[in-house]
Amino acid sequence: xxxxRDARVRERLNDRQALLRFGLLLALAAMLALAGCGGxxxxxxxxxxxxxxxxxxxxxxxxxxxxxxxxPPQFVAPLTGLPQDEEPKQRPIAVxxxxxxxxxxxxxLPNADVVWEVLAEGGITRLVAVFQSTPxxxxxxPIRSNRPYLIRIGEAYRAVLAHAGASTxxxxxxxxxxxxxxxxxxNAGAYFYRESFRKAPHNLYSNLEKLRAxxxxxxxxxxxxxxxYSWSEAGATAGGTDASEVELHFLLKDYVVSxxxxxxxxxxxxxxxxxxHTDLESKxxxxxxxxxxxxxxxxxxxDYGRLEIDLESGGPAVxxxxxxxxxxxxxxGADGVIRLMKDGxxxxxxxxxxxxxxxxxxxTFESHLKLGAAGSATSQQP
Numbered sequence: 341x342x343x344x345r346d347a348r349v350r351e352r353l354n355d356r357q358a359l360l361r362f363g364l365l366l367a368l369a370a371m372l373a374l375a376g377c378g379g380x381x382x383x384x385x386x387x388x389x390x391x392x393x394x395x396x397x398x399x400x401x402x403x404x405x406x407x408x409x410x411x412p413p414q415f416v417a418p419l420t421g422l423p424q425d426e427e428p429k430q431r432p433i434a435v436x437x438x439x440x441x442x443x444x445x446x447x448x449l450p451n452a453d454v455v456w457e458v459l460a461e462g463g464i465t466r467l468v469a470v471f472q473s474t475p476x477x478x479x480x481x482p483i484r485s486n487r488p489y490l491i492r493i494g495e496a497y498r499a500v501l502a503h504a505g506a507s508t509x510x511x512x513x514x515x516x517x518x519x520x521x522x523x524x525x526x527n528a529g530a531y532f533y534r535e536s537f538r539k540a541p542h543n544l545y546s547n548l549e550k551l552r553a554x555x556x557x558x559x560x561x562x563x564x565x566x567x568x569y570s571w572s573e574a575g576a577t578a579g580g581t582d583a584s585e586v587e588l589h590f591l592l593k594d595y596v597v598s599x600x601x602x603x604x605x606x607x608x609x610x611x612x613x614x615x616x617h618t619d620l621e622s623k624x625x626x627x628x629x630x631x632x633x634x635x636x637x638x639x640x641x642x643d644y645g646r647l648e649i650d651l652e653s654g655g656p657a658v659x660x661x662x663x664x665x666x667x668x669x670x671x672x673g674a675d676g677v678i679r680l681m682k683d684g685x686x687x688x689x690x691x692x693x694x695x696x697x698x699x700x701x702x703x704t705f706e707s708h709l710k711l712g713a714a715g716s717a718t719s720q721q722p
Contacts, residue, residue: 417473419453419497421571421691424473429563433551434494436503437467438482443542444612445620448480455628456493456696459638461645463591468493471548472566478621481545483524483532486510489649491519496676498564500555504532504544507646520560528554567677570688577664584663586631587710588697597697599631601663601714606690608660629692631660632680634670635705636698649698651678656705661690665711 417424419432432453437446439457449455452469460466468490469480486506491513494501504524506514514521522528524544531554532546556562577583586599586608599608607627610617616625634657637650657670659680668682680687699708 416571416691417453418566418568419470419472420693421569421689422473428473428566430472431555431560431562431564432470432472432497432499432566433548433555434497434499434501435469435471435480435546435551436484436486436490436501437469437480438484438542439465439467440542442538443482443484445618446481447545447620448476448478448547449626450619450622450624451476451478451480452693454497454694454696456698457590457597458489458493458649458698459590459647459700460487461647463595465590465595466490470494470497470499472497474548477547477549479545479547480551482538482542483544483546484541486514486521486523487647488513489647489651492651495519496567496672496678498566500551500560502546502551504541520555520558522551522554522558528558530554567675569679570686571691572688573690575661575664575690576659576682576687577661577666580664580666581711582663582713583660583665583711584714585712586660586665587712588633588699589708590697590699599628599660602627603663606662607692608695610695627693628695629661629690630694632670632694632696633658633660633709634678634696634698635701635708638700638702651698655701658709659687660711 415424415427416422418428435448437443437449439446446467448471449467449469451471451474453472453474454470456468456470457465458468466484466487471480483502483504486501486503488507488509490503491501491510499520501514501519501521503521505526506523511526513519514523522531524532524546531550532544533550534540535543535545537543552562584601584603586601588597589595590597594613596613598611598614600611601608605627607629608631610626610628618625635655637653637655639648640646641648652672654669654671657668657680658665659668666682666687668680668687670678671681672678699705
């Protein structure tokens with residue numbers, strides 16, 4: 341009996357061990373199946389291989405980022421068309437600047453929004469430098485006397501006129517016709533000063549800080565409605581003649597103004613008698629984005645050689661910008677502003693500084709101006 345009982349016990353133990361071995365085999369098979377499908381953590385050489393060199397990987401939810409928006413300038417300077425942070429109401433100052441050889445190089449001209457070059461007595465030119473957008477307090481000068489036609493230029497910008505002395509006719513206009521002016525001789529000497537490194541009369545200077553203080557002391561309006569001009573980055577000279585080199589003759593044969601165009605900067609560099617016309621303080625050569633040449637009637641009316649220049653009747657003109665020149669006409673509108681017209685439309689300026697030049701109509705307007713390609717024989721070289 342005992343032997344039969346022991347045999348049955350051993351049989352049941354063997355059956356249990358067989359069941360355990362079978363369960364272990366099933367579990368191991370399941371694990372191997374999961375690993376073969378890539379669902380486990382077992383390393384898989386195929387899955388871990390880097391992507392081909394010509395493929396990129398990025399998260400599926402990545403979106404391109406736009407560059408930050410740049411707001412356009414809210415204001416532009418009225419006399420240059422360049423961006424300006426504040427509304428352009430500050431009143432312009434028009435300074436009569438000496439252009440005699442002993443007065444060069446002058447100070448402050450690079451800060452002028454607009455410069456006019458006009459004949460004075462003896463065939464020498466005088467400059468009217470109009471300042472509006474600059475905050476500079478650098479010296480301006482040397483400063484010289486006023487003339488009726490110089491007054492007419494400055495007042496077109498609603499400017500306060502700054503000068504030292506004037507012709508009899510100019511004083512009559514200034515003192516009896518309500519013109520806003522600061523004269524070193526007659527009414528505003530405290531706002532000018534003389535330098536020792538030059539001899540009189542080529543040593544009188546001021547700056548915008550002093551001149552604006554003088555204008556405030558006189559009670560002149562500090563802000564005015566400044567005339568609006570048309571501006572275009574593309575300019576108005578498409579199809580114009582080549583004007584990479586510009587040469588101007590006013591009256592004297594030994595006084596020649598020329599410009600050379602720099603296409604990279606889109607600016608004209610100024611020369612006098614073939615030498616760079618520079619600024620005294622910065623030593624930088626004077627440049628402009630726009631050149632204007634106007635033809636006007638000139639008449640000498642006294643033995644001293646004083647001139648009358650007709651800036652009312654209009655006449656021929658040339659606008660030079662971006663290496664090209666276009667023939668046009670100048671007119672003075674009812675608002676007193678000189679504008680350039682062609683085919684009934686006002687021509688736009690390229691944003692930047694503008695130099696105007698008024699030449700006589702004799703013997704012809706064209707005789708005072710030569711235009712050419714870079715390196716041409718008609719142009720002055722530095």
